Structures are given as C-alpha cells and as structure tokens.
Amino acid sequence: MGNAEITGLKYIENEIAILQRRIMKIRGNPDPRRPKANLLLYEAELEFREEQLEGIKAGKPFGRVGGGSLTKSLGFLYWDGIQSADRTHGESAKRYFEMIRKEGMAEHTCDRTIIILPMVLSGDFPKPNFLFNTNFECVPIFLSLNSIACMLDIPVFMVDRHFDAYSLMEDDDKLNYLTNQIEKLIAYAEEKVPGCKYNEDKLIELQHYDRLFIQKNQELYDLRKNIPCPIPGRDAFRELRLASVYPNPQKIIDYMTVYVDEMAEKVAKGQGAVEGEEKIRLLWSVSGPFFADPFGWLAKKGVAVPASEMSIFNMWFSRRQPIWEDPWKGRKLAPLEEEARQLDWVWGRLGDWWIQTNINTCKDLKLDGIIYFMQWGCSVTNALGGVMVETAEKELGIPTLLIEGRMLDESTFDRQDFFGKLEDFISICTERKQSRR
C-alpha cells in the first residue's frame, strides 16, 4: 500500500537534521555539564525519525492502534502527532496559530492539542493511515483526533473505557470489555489498512521492553527523592516515548540504564541540579510556558523541580498503577489483556484521582509547594485548581500557586507578570519551609 501523495515529511526531516547536529556536537565537543547518556537518547530518537521517514516513503502504514506496543506489533510506524505538536515553538507555533485563526478553528482551547490540526492539514506533519481514539479527560485531544480523522477521511476506532480504576480494582468484567474491543480494533485495522497484520510474538517482546523501561523510570523516580535532586527541572517534563515505539527498543533501555547510573553517581556525590544550595523543591503540574525556560530561571534561585504531574509516566509511580507483566489476581495476563489493562491511563477520573496523584508525588519526593499551571482550555485541571490548593494545604501544609497561561502561544505571555508571581510564590514557600523547621 502506498500513500497517494507523500506529504508531511517536512517536520520529520527537520527533526532529523536537528538530531544529527546534536549528535555531531556531542561527538565532537561534549558538554561536560550534560549527561553522557544523551548521546544514546539522540541516536535512538534519530533512528525513530529515520524509520518514520523511510517507512512513509516506502508506503508503510503509519498511525496509532492502541498503545505503542500494539501499534508496532501490527506493523505500523508510530504516529506521534500530539507529542510532536508539544515540541513546536517560536515561529513554527506562531505560523500554526495564524492558520488556526484564519481557518476559524477553536482558538481558545488547549493550544498543545489544537496545534496538531494545522500541522497535519498544512502537510507539515504526516497524515496517519489509521487512528485510535478513546474517551478520557482530555477532551481537546479526543476532539483533535476525531477532527483529523473526519477532515482527512482517516479510519478511526473508538475504544470505550471505564472511568473507574479497573486496573487497580482488578475487575475481570471490565478487563474483558476492553479486551474484546481491542480484538475488534485489530480486526478493523487489518481490514482498513492493507499490509498490517497482528503479530502476537512481537507484541509480547515489545511489552517486555516497556516493562524494562518503566522499571528504569521507577529507579529514576526513586532518585528524585534525594535532596538535592540530581535531575534538572526541564527533565521532569521530558515525556519520553515508551521503548516499544523505537525501532531498536534495547537502545532506549541502554540509555535509561546509563542515565540512571549517572544520576545515581550525582546522588552519591551530593550533586544537585540547581545552582548552589537547593533551597526548596516544587512540583510543577499540568504544563507551562516552556519557551520562557522557567526551569533555568528556577534553578538559578536554588529551586528544584524534581517532578511534574502531566507526564503519563507518573501514572505508574504517583498513581501506583500496575506495569506491564505485573500479575493480575496472581496470574499472568494474555498479551491483549495486558494492552487492555495498560489502556487504564485515565488520569483524572472524577477529580479525586488527579488530586491524589499530585499529593502522592509531593509526599514521595518531599516537596515544599506546587506550581499549578492553569492551561487555557484544560477544563479538568482548571476546574480542580481550587481543590488542589485546599487539599495540598490540608494534607501536606504546603502552598499552591495557581497561574494561568498557554504552553505554546507566546503572544499571550507576559514575562514580568509570570516571573513576578513565581518569585513571590518562591519567597512564600521558603518562609513556610523555614517556619516548619
């Protein structure tokens, strides 16, 4: 099967060029302040993008069919539209916002979820052959994916998930309900996208890699508990891909191993990621104006950000959810049952879940406050801002800063206002920490 016209390679080609430059720079003149493991990461990322580029040119299927491991086990190249949208900034993001406004698309929704639409519609990012969608709290992503499918006539399969924590509850009926849908999803994908075929051995292999990957992330999470925290704030938000989506999953495991070892060495030496003494430690929740480098600014003031609550990875740590191959009522799940279980990444549920994961992270990592970014258009997290403030105060005795903004749209950002509020909040956290001693 081939694409009628090969479009959407500009973003991927651009990413490849960036990664090649980074790798060349590291090999030629490595920055001693940066982890050595970064070379492995960029090499793995380059392989990921090169696989996409060559695969699309060769007409391989490209899309999302459930999680990464299932997608790859069906022979698809992994479509990472939303994550790629997150990486846009500067002139690119500006151009996409202009398209959004010109085309009359929803402007005041969450910017990180709407921006994939102009990226794909303009042909900058490849159009997928198949999409999977599911109900969860992020209604903007749900709508964006459905919009892409509808506008570009892409087959999409909707999986209906429960809102309660069926994976933690080990509810057999609910697991069966999801597993049946995944079987239908596979059949639908095989029907709609010639050339893709489910390979169960491949799925089992990839699920194992994902287990290893999450185990490494658990080690990293445990390292974050140290004071000072060795991991920089901007890395708290780095949303890595699961190992299964890489052409060489072992490479990303190797990267994690080296990275964890480097961070462990820093812990052994008492080295933190901030400048000077680590004065306070904060949780950064939801998203933020990363283009303004708030983490660099915080690090200069001795403020560590050991964790974020946005990354899906926290669901295994702060939400205490089971990882791949963990037993279910004492038995091993079949591969498709495991996929069904891992679809339980509803992060908010009726609100209490979202609040509790933030609280858990603060407790685990001994944090002194929460920066809760009220991302425009994120109805769930915005609605819970006040609850977060009250709960953090009541259960942990720590303050929360509610601060509004957008992640990618720089036109709405007021630097003085933003950093002024941040500075004020840091001084309050510092005072309160001192009075707790």
Next chain:
Amino acid sequence: MITAGIDLGCEWAKIVLWEEGKILSYVIHPYGMEAISAVAQRGFDEALTKAGLHVGQVQSAGVVGSRRDATSLASDLLTESICCARGSARLFPQTRTIIDLGAEKCLVVGCEEGRPLRSARNDRCAAGTGRYLRMVSKLLNVPVEETEPLSQQAEKDVDIETTCAVFAESEIISLLHQKHTPAEIIRGVFKGLAQRSYPLLLNVGLKSDVVMIGGLARNGGLVKAIEEVAKAKIWVPEEPAIVGALGAAIVTWERHRG
C-alpha cells in the same frame, strides 16, 4: 540597628527608616517625569534628614516593588507578599488577610503572625487597580481625592457591566448620557473594584482581621465598598502607602541582625 525599606511601585517611591520596633521617618514621593533612581535617592536622603541620621548609620536596606531594579540603594531584593505581611502585622498584629491595592496591582495575602501563607494577585490588567479609578476620575473631571466625598452623595450606585478598564470608558459615557450622576457612577466603580478583589480574597481564604494597604486604602469609599462585598471589617493603617516599605525594612533587619 537601623535599616531602610524602599518600596518602588509604579508611580510612587516610599521609604521607611526603621529601628527595632520604631519607624524613625518615612517619605512618599511621586516619580512624575523624573528617573526612578533619582526619586529613590532623593527620598532616601530626605528620610535620613527627617530622622536626623546620616547614611552611614543605616546598616542595610531592602527594596521591594515592581520597579525595585531601578535603584542600587539596597542590597536585599524582596518580594511583596513577605513585605506586606511583615509590615501589616507590625501595625495590626492580628492581621490574617491583606489587600494591597495599588496603581497597577491588586495583591491579596493570607498570613499569620506576619508570615505570608499564600497570595493571589491580578493578572496584568487595569480593571481592578488604581489606574482604573484614575481613568474614571479624569473622565468625570473629578480629582481622585474627591471621589470619596462625592460617592457619599449618591443615593444609589450603578452597575458598570464591562470588566475592562478600556471599555468601561465608553460605558461610563453612556451612563452619563442616561442621566446617571457622577456620584452614582463613582459608587458603581468602587463596587466594581471591590468585586474584582473579592475572588482573590476567596482564593487566599478570607479571614479576620483584614487589613487594606497601598495608596487606594486612603479612599474610604472604596474601603467601604470592599467591606460590603467581603462582609468583613477592614482595618486601614494611618499611612497605608508605606506598609510595603515598612515590611521591607523589617525583613532586612531580620536578615542582618546576626
């Protein structure tokens, strides 16, 4: 030990000289068209003269406010929540909530024993600040200092529906054409300002005693409007504009007392 607190806001420089429990002198100066650094220096010199001191007797200085970077007089760069909390608690030891309404800001701080617990402030918007009142008073041709007695003449207020200070101008002109009096409009503006600050009060947890500081706290009509909306008694210091500077002097004293 004598310390200085310098509060450089958007329009005014406030300087306080402090010695362990006592305000030795204070000065309030508008910037006008002068450089902020020059006004700060002049104010500092004047405060020294008023207290009968020379500069060598001041052991340290702290500066706070949105324009704090404009002066090199102070070594301690401080934040507003802490200075408001310290200064207010010095004057009213039972302070639990502070409203600091200035030319460009509305800052609300929840505190206890002079320590800030949490704060909330307006986004950069004139609607809930002194700028808005100044715009209205100019439009109505009423000096800002006369808005309070004028508001008392109104038998009722009028609702200003727009939340934007820029668009409020055209709405007020419409109200004048509808024969509403300036007194009624001023009362409506006070009510609007009070309503803007109320969500911030709820955000930090409104607890008594509530203290209002900043230049706008001198306006009894506005204070009354906030009391009505918040349903709480509000205490106002004798000179509310200097509380931030007082807090800065106290914080810098704490840091350097050894």
